[in-house]
Amino acid sequence: MRIRDVEFAYGRHQVLRGIDLDVAPGTVCALLGPNGSGKSTLTKILAGVLRTRHGSVRLGHTDLLRMRPRERAKVVAYVPQSSEVPFELTVREAVTLGRTPHMGMRPAARDLAVVESAVARLGLTELAERRLSDLSGGQAQRVLIARALAQEPRVLLLDEPTSALDLRYQVETLQIVRQVAREEGVAALIAIHDLNHAATFCQQVVLLSGGRLVADGPATEAYDAELLGRVYGLPVEVLHDAGQTQVRPVLGPLA
Structure with missing residues (x-):
């Protein structure tokens, strides 16, 4: 997927400024940045929820x-926050x-098989006959991701998909997305806040600040302590150990 010169504004407020980005098939790309940096806006444009006349996405x-x-x-396929x-x-x-x-008036055998596969993949088989109103927020979020996988997309967009999940399901969900991307050749973009989850599960990380793309690449290259500190307004240190990258805040003495 090739994103070229995408811009967007809410009235006079410019949210995205000339975004250029390539995401290869089989890649999980994390969209990072503080609130208001343009992560969700970019995913909504790619999903067709928001329209822009400037730029192209091929x-x-x-x-x-x-x-x-x-x-x-x-x-x-798009999984929104709600x-x-x-x-x-x-x-x-x-x-x-x-x-x-993909369906006609009624689901065919293949449609039913794809649905069952998505249900099983997200660990929802035992909940398959439960109504959504009876589920926890985390369970409902997994249903939305399963619905997206049932579309068999070539591009998968997720807007903060782990925000309602506990740690176990955060990890399992990101593992599933990575597995689907690799096995199905899907280009997956995840708007996410957790820098360490992004470094662990995403082959590509993209950092947005003020609507501009300021870093793009694997976490080992894209994570720069000075840049991250400037973007997030918080001093951090970036640690590389045994192939793992971790970001930690640098905390001063307690008052």
Whole structure:
């Protein structure tokens, strides 16, 4: 996926400024930056939720920004921070919604098989007949991710997918996204706050600040203590040990 010169503004407030970014198939890319840096806005533009007339997003020879919604839904899946999935649906019914762009009037055998695979992959088999209204926030979030996987997308967009999950499911969810990207050749973009999760699970990290892209690459190269400290307004240290990269805040003495 090739993003070129994408800009966006809410009225006179410029949110994105000339974003250029490549994400290869099979890659998990973390979108990082403080609140208001443009992470969620960029994912919404790629998903077609927000429209911009400036820039292009190409998948092969196709500009995703110019596709009709149903055609885009066949190649792009989006998991927002919150969703309007009807809460009277069961887990299986909600995941089946992900097959809508591919189905006729009724789901075919392949559609049902894809749904069951997505349900199992997210550890939802025992909850498949439960209604969404009976689930915890973390369980409901996993349903949304399963629905996205049921679309069999070429691009997977997730806006803070682990924010409602406990540590175990944060790790499992990010592992699943990485596995899907690798095995299915999906380009996955995750707007996320946790710098250490991004370094652990994402092959590519992109840092946004003031609507501009200020770093892009593997965490071992893109994480610079001075730059991160300036972007987040907090002094940090970046540690590299045994192939792992970790960011820690530098804390002064307590008052």
